Amino acid sequence: MMKSLKVEKIKRGILLYATFLTLYLFLFTSCKQEDETIVSQPQPHEEEFTVAVVAPIGDAATKLRLERTAQWFAENFLQAQQSDTLLYSLLIEWHDEQHEDLATLSRELARRDDIVAIVGPFGNEPAAQFAAACQQTHKPLIAPTATSEELSDRAEFNDMDYNYPYTD
Numbered sequence: 001m002m003k004s005l006k007v008e009k010i011k012r013g014i015l016l017y018a019t020f021l022t023l024y025l026f027l028f029t030s031c032k033q034e035d036e037t038i039v040s041q042p043q044p045h046e047e048e049f050t051v052a053v054v055a056p057i058g059d060a061a062t063k064l065r066l067e068r069t070a071q072w073f074a075e076n077f078l079q080a081q082q083s084d085t086l087l088y089s090l091l092i093e094w095h096d097e098q099h100e101d102l103a104t105l106s107r108e109l110a111r112r113d114d115i116v117a118i119v120g121p122f123g124n125e126p127a128a129q130f131a132a133a134c135q136q137t138h139k140p141l142i143a144p145t146a147t148s149e150e151l152s153d154r155a156e157f158n159d160m161d162y163n164y165p166y167t168d
Helices: 002-029 060-079 102-111 124-137
Strands: 045-055 086-096 115-119
Touching: 045 060, 045 102, 060 086, 102 115, 102 124
Parallel strands: 045 086, 045 115
Antiparallel strands: none
């Protein structure tokens, strides 16, 4: 009889242990309220790029106006990328085309690896100098106010890395 009482206690202990284990597993694994899909969202990564701007800065008011416009663009450019995982921020390096040696500056900027593109200069003749330097290093050049047909000559600048209007 003693043996059957011990066996009975062991059976009750095992049953009680199995009940608690089942209850524990049931409560912590099957009562999830949220979606069980795990979505991994990578943290945004920001890369900085430097763009050289060669412009007729002249006086302080013109410089301030150009800097504000560039800052406004850079902020909006960054804000437009907020849903992306790779963000590109632009750093702007200013050069005054009225007070610098443009032939030397064009070669220096075109050769620098930290400059990804050049905006300007604003005049036709300086833009042609920059186009020749940028062509050698395959650096993009944006000359928004240069209107010389010489810059659109595909025979002279057939390997350029910047866009120009096609004329037929």
